[in-house]
Amino acid sequence: MADLQCINLVKSLMNPPVRILNDISFDVGDGDFVAITGKSGSGKSTLLYVASGLDFPTEGRVIIGGRDIYAMPDYELNEFRNARIGFVFQFHYLLPELTSIDNVLMPARKLGRERALRGRAGELLERFGLSHCLDKRPAQMSGGEQQRVAVARALIMDPDILFADEPTGNLDSVNGERIMAMFKEINRNAGTTIILVTHELDYAAMAGRQIHLVDGRIERDTATHVKAARKNLNRSHSQ
Amino acid sequence: MWFLALKQLRSRPSQTILTFIGITLGAAGYIVFSGLMGGYQQYMLDKLVNNDAHVRISPRDEFITRETFRGIFFPEGEIRWLSPPSGRVNYSHLTNVPSWFRRLDRDPRVLAYSPQIIRDVIFTHRDFSVPGRFIGIDPTRESQVTTIAQYMTAGSFNDVSKGISLIIVGEELMKKVGARLNDTITIVTPKGGTAPVRIVGTLRTGMRMLDERIGYASLTTVQSLTGSPGEITDIAVRLHDANKARALSEELGSGTTDRVESWDQANESILFVFRTQNIVRISTTFTIILVVAFGIYNVLNMSVNHRKKEIAILRSMGYSKNDIILLFLYQGIVLGILGSAVGMILGWAACAYIETIPIAVSGSRRGWVSVNHMLILWDAKIYVQAFAMVILSTIIASFIPARAAGRLSPLEIIRGDV
Numbered sequence: 001m002a003d004l005q006c007i008n009l010v011k012s013l014m015n016p017p018v019r020i021l022n023d024i025s026f027d028v029g030d031g032d033f034v035a036i037t038g039k040s041g042s043g044k045s046t047l048l049y050v051a052s053g054l055d056f057p058t059e060g061r062v063i064i065g066g067r068d069i070y071a072m073p074d075y076e077l078n079e080f081r082n083a084r085i086g087f088v089f090q091f092h093y094l095l096p097e098l099t100s101i102d103n104v105l106m107p108a109r110k111l112g113r114e115r116a117l118r119g120r121a122g123e124l125l126e127r128f129g130l131s132h133c134l135d136k137r138p139a140q141m142s143g144g145e146q147q148r149v150a151v152a153r154a155l156i157m158d159p160d161i162l163f164a165d166e167p168t169g170n171l172d173s174v175n176g177e178r179i180m181a182m183f184k185e186i187n188r189n190a191g192t193t194i195i196l197v198t199h200e201l202d203y204a205a206m207a208g209r210q211i212h213l214v215d216g217r218i219e220r221d222t223a224t225h226v227k228a229a230r231k232n233l234n235r236s237h238s239q
Numbered sequence: 240m241w242f243l244a245l246k247q248l249r250s251r252p253s254q255t256i257l258t259f260i261g262i263t264l265g266a267a268g269y270i271v272f273s274g275l276m277g278g279y280q281q282y283m284l285d286k287l288v289n290n291d292a293h294v295r296i297s298p299r300d301e302f303i304t305r306e307t308f309r310g311i312f313f314p315e316g317e318i319r320w321l322s323p324p325s326g327r328v329n330y331s332h333l334t335n336v337p338s339w340f341r342r343l344d345r346d347p348r349v350l351a352y353s354p355q356i357i358r359d360v361i362f363t364h365r366d367f368s369v370p371g372r373f374i375g376i377d378p379t380r381e382s383q384v385t386t387i388a389q390y391m392t393a394g395s396f397n398d399v400s401k402g403i404s405l406i407i408v409g410e411e412l413m414k415k416v417g418a419r420l421n422d423t424i425t426i427v428t429p430k431g432g433t434a435p436v437r438i439v440g441t442l443r444t445g446m447r448m449l450d451e452r453i454g455y456a457s458l459t460t461v462q463s464l465t466g467s468p469g470e471i472t473d474i475a476v477r478l479h480d481a482n483k484a485r486a487l488s489e490e491l492g493s494g495t496t497d498r499v500e501s502w503d504q505a506n507e508s509i510l511f512v513f514r515t516q517n518i519v520r521i522s523t524t525f526t527i528i529l530v531v532a533f534g535i536y537n538v539l540n541m542s543v544n545h546r547k548k549e550i551a552i553l554r555s556m557g558y559s560k561n562d563i564i565l566l567f568l569y570q571g572i573v574l575g576i577l578g579s580a581v582g583m584i585l586g587w588a589a590c591a592y593i594e595t596i597p598i599a600v601s602g603s604r605r606g607w608v609s610v611n612h613m614l615i616l617w618d619a620k621i622y623v624q625a626f627a628m629v630i631l632s633t634i635i636a637s638f639i640p641a642r643a644a645g646r647l648s649p650l651e652i653i654r655g656d657v
Contacts, residue, residue: 045654054555054650075559082557089653093552095243097250107556109242153556165653 004028004051004161004193009060011046011216020046021057022216030160033187033194034223035207040199043216045165048197052085052163053077065160082110086154086162086192090169092146094138100125100149101134107157117156124152128182144175151182161193162186168203180206240562244569247542258538259578262629265531266582267589269524269625274590276520277616280513287506290386290444292353292475293484295505296339296491299498301328332356332470333497339474348478348487351383355473356458358465361427362408364416371412371452373426375461384477387442387455393420394440400457404464407440409450426454426464434464524628532632535574539567540640550644551652560645567644571637572630579629583622590615 004027011021020043028034038044049055051062053069062069065084069077094103101121108117125134128148138146147167154162164183168176180203187194196207204210212220248255303326312318333339336354343352356375361368378397382388388396392410399405406424418424423437436456443450462468478484484501492499503510543550550563594615 049650049654054653078557078559080557081555087552087555089552091548093548093653095246095549095552097243097246102246106243106553110557110562 003030003065004195005061005063006047006051007061007063009047009050009062010058011043011050011055012058020216021050024060024213024216024218026211026218026221028193028195031187031191031193032223033183033206033208034196035204035210036195036197036213037199037201037204037210038213042213044197044199044213047213048163048165048195051195052087052161053081054087082107083157084160086157086159088147088151088154088162088164088167090166092138092143092150094146094149094153096138099135099137100130100141100145100152103138103149104153104156106153121152121156124155125149128152144171144178147171147175147179148182151179155186155190155192158190159192161195164194164196166197166199168198168200176200176203240566240569244566244573247546247566248570248573251542254538254542255574258534258574259581261534262531262574262578262633263582263585265527266579266625266629267586268527269628270583270586270621271589271593272520272524272527273621273624274586274615274617275593275613276516277618277621278594278614280516281616282614283509284513287509288481288502291502291505292384293478293481294476294488294491294499294501296333296474296476296497296499298331298333298472299496301496302326303328332467332472333474336471336474339497342491343474343476346487348480348483350477350479351380352474352476353377353380353384354458354471355381355475356461356465356467356470357472358461358467359429360454360465362412362416362424362454363427364418364422364424367416368427369412369415369451371454373461373465374453374455375458376455377458378455381455381475384475387444390442390444392441392443396440396442396455398439399455399460401439403457403460404434404436405439405460406436406454406456407442408438408454409452410441410443411447411450412452412454413438413441415451428465430466432464432466436460436464528628528632531629532636535571535633535636536639539571539637540643542570543567543640543644546644547647547652550647551649554647554649555653563647564638564641564645567641568634568637571633571641575630575633575637578633579626582629583625586625587622590617 006024006026009021009024010019012019024047036044036047046055050057053062053064056070064080069080072080094100095106098106101118104121104125105114105117108114108121122131122134125131128151130145130148130152133141133145133149138149141149147170151167154164162183167183168179171179183194183196184206186192194207196203198204209223210220211218211222303324305320305323308318308324340352340354343349353376358373358375359370360373361370363369376399378388378400382396391407394407396407399407408424413419416424418438420438420441423435426434426436428434436454442455456464458471462470476487478487481502485503488499488501488504553563553566554560593613596613597611598613
């Protein structure tokens with residue numbers, strides 16, 4: 001259901017005229033864990049934003065679960081972001097007025113389901129070792145704790161795909177590894193597709209598949225051969 | 240979005256409270272200012288409407304000019320006057336009083352009417368003399384039309400009809416001629432006749448113009464002492480509804496040589512002052528509301544700038560533009576409703592206090608302008624208006640920054656930060 005297809009994505013800026021993404025195509029299957037790597041300026045964050053519906057491509061299409069997300073009307077895109085997608089950014093972006101449990105429940109509040117999902121929010125926080133932080137505000141927590149709350153918030157609606165943009169960028173290695181371990185566990189247990197942008201090769205190596213960008217092009221995709229193999233397999237099945 | 244809106248308001252208490260105070264003072268200011276202005280105007284209007292006749296019928300002043308004779312002598316020819324005609328037609332009294340009475344009796348709008356004879360005379364006592372107006376009335380009918388009987392300070396208004404040559408004078412007038420109650424003073428008419436009258440009562444309206452000049456007597460007393468038997472110069476009319484005075488006066492006035500004037504025509508200059516006051520009031524209260532609106536705008540605008548990141552994350556988790564607009568609009572509306580509610584209570588309390596402030600006009604305790612404290616208009620309409628205006632301006636003032644917040648693109652904020 002949640003497979004993601006990027007087809008001939010181009011993103012160019014007018015001023016100065018730069019092609020940030022240059023004809024990028026790739027598929028991500030349901031339950032994959034993909035790391036997008038590259039130097040800064042290689043276009044990896046832009047690719048994530050375009051693939052997740054936060055930014056519009058200049059050309060090309062993004063199809064998630066069989067639907068072109070840039071052909072959706074606004075309200076549908078909002079619903080889609082709410083229920084099917086989770087985001088984790090480099091900065092936690094927690095709302096400073098709210099306790100961590102209320103922060104986690106913010107996406108649920110959009111649909112008026114904050115009561116129904118309160119238990120799940122508590123479980124998520126507990127699973128991430130935050131049971132002592134339920135009623136703390138972001139300012140009372142450490143950077144690692146804040147980021148873990150942000151991950152719990154991204155997961156509260158049980159999304160099909162989790163997009164993460166340098167989620168470990170502001171963290172020390174202990175907390176960074178902890179986040180990565182959480183991602184692996186989520187990917188394995190809940191089957192959530194994860195697309196992770198990182199410049200740290202160690203973390204990228206933890207993903208099942210790596211896409212390396214150089215100057216807005218895919219230079220290397222570890223799954224190309226896998227995909228080819230899968231296509232062959234499909235073909236042989238259908239015959 | 241109520242949940243987050245309230246949380247955000249609570250998270251910045253000093254700003255919230257300052258804005259709240261601004262709105263409160265704005266609403267209270269509107270109420271106090273409107274109440275003060277309205278109180279004074281209502282009082283004056285009430286006096287204008289109730290103290291004197293609603294409609295007054297009196298002789299028209301008609302002057303003789305060249306135009307008077309145009310077309311009468313030698314209609315075809317051109318007339319050159321050696322000495323142009325001048326002078327005045329003698330309409331010193333109403334010509335057809337019985338027909339006026341019949342018309343007024345028939346008219347269902349008329350509550351009561353009172354015929355009067357008003358003559359200019361000189362009141363003298365020993366060596367002192369004061370010019371004044373000698374007014375002949377029927378005390379019962381006069382009391383039905385005007386409130387003059389309420390201002391008696393000695394004697395009873397009906398006493399004038401208990402005999403001939405009895406008079407009720409203004410207190411100031413009595414002082415000026417050096418007389419006391421029950422003294423006999425002399426009336427000198429323009430024709431040179433003199434007649435003694437006995438003071439049986441005094442009155443004080445609080446209006447110097449009246450208190451120094453008027454003397455009331457019965458119709459027959461004035462008619463006989465001034466040598467104008469059977470004459471009536473004025474008919475004062477009171478209506479059931481004072482608002483119909485103008486229409487009635489226009490109706491009665493057409494096709495007659497007499498002058499018919501309604502209370503609002505007679506007091507046009509005062510009503511003009513009221514209109515000017517209203518413009519001052521409206522512009523002042525508008526300024527107050529404008530300042531309040533700018534306060535709200537400022538605070539919410541700062542709040543939006545402060546919360547760009549939070550707006551971005553809300554958008555990325557599926558909240559729509561309208562949700563973001565509502566988030567800030569709700570904050571403005573909460574402040575507006577609470578602020579104007581407290582402002583109304585505060586304004587009411589301030590009005591109640593102001594009403595007790597003494598503004599004693601020296602010595603006039605029972606007169607026309609007999610107020611000894613500030614006047615406040617207690618009208619629910621003022622409160623409804625204050626509430627509506629504050630809420631409306633709050634909504635507008637918060638919608639502008641809210642819309643700006645809704646337009647923010649989540650990506651630009653996130654990218655600008657990372």
